[in-house]
Amino acid sequence: MAKIINLYRYPIKGLSPEPLTEMAVSHGQGLSFDRAFALALGTTRFDPEAPEPLDKGYFLMLRKNEKLAALATRLDPETGTLTIRYRGELVLEAATTNAAGREAIEDFMAAYLGEATEGRPRLVSAADHKFTDVGVVSPVMMKAISVINLASVRALEEATGTSVHPLRFRANIYLDGVPAWAELNWLGREVEIGGVRFRGALPTRRCAAINVNPETATRDANLPKAIMQHFGHADLGIYLEVLSDGVCSVGDAVTVAAAA
Structure with a gap:
């Protein structure tokens, strides 16, 4: 039986994952x-209003x-304080809740990153907005949950x-206990995890983001090409639309409705 092995959220797009034992959706x-936050390029126009x-x-x-993978970051959800460590050393502690703190993060x-920021970067956020990769697809997909099957x-x-x-x-959810690539057959089917639908x-x-080794912060592979070469497609993982409210926990069973 499939079950949840790990849960994560990523408070700032592109920065460190935050491991969870349970997550409310x-x-x-x-x-x-x-x-909830992203670091906009200096050339990006984003209006939080x-x-x-x-x-x-x-x-x-x-x-x-x-x-970015060489930075160990944590954003405290209670205080809004971001800490950044580089090679184990604390290099910045700043608040995301005030202008001075945000400026300190942007300066860092x-x-x-130098010229890669294309001007001064901005730490951005907006009410009811998420900087998910599939947010451009639809408002529903902006709130979707990403899943990886460890067998894949x-x-x-x-x-x-x-x-x-x-x-x-x-990903947000890492699960195990089903065959490799089984998750790609879940499109259009209901999935229940811990009572959440x-x-x-x-x-x-x-995309090329997965070529970056999170432990070494180097590009050491061409995994999109490898997936296509060996399996005939470029997909690994699935997005789930959230249908109901509830809490998912590590160890919860994952059940999938039969195909129509």
Whole structure:
């Protein structure tokens, strides 16, 4: 039987995952505090009073900025304080809740990434807005939950003969107990986890972000090419639309409705 192995949220797009033992989700909001902030490029126009979903290329992200993976970050959901460590050393502690703190974060990123920020970066957020990769698809997909089947990761490892860290895929839910690639057959079907109802919505088309090793912050593979070469498609993982409110926990069983 499939069950949840790990849960994560990513408070700031492109920065560190936050491991969870349980996560509360809702139909209206998705996963709270997931991709709630992003670091907009200096050339990006984003109005927090009238937010529009933008392609991830308008923000700092691992596809282009692999150096982000060398930063160990934590954003405290209670205080709004962001801590950044580099090689184990605390290099910044600043509040996201006031202008001075946000400026300190922006200054750090500008100095750390240099010209890659395309001008002064901005830490941005907006009410009821998430900076998810599929936010450009629809408001519903902006609140979707991403899932990785660990058996699919193992199949990729076996095909390539290399170790593939699951966090390359930056999912919310990591599950195990079903065959490799079974998740790609869940489209349009109801999925229940810990009493919460979801629907398989979209396969996750992989991009160059997964070429970045989260442990070394280097590009050491071409995994989208490998997935296509060995399996005939470019997908690994799936997005689930949230149909009901509730809490999912590590160890919860995952059940999938029979295909229509």
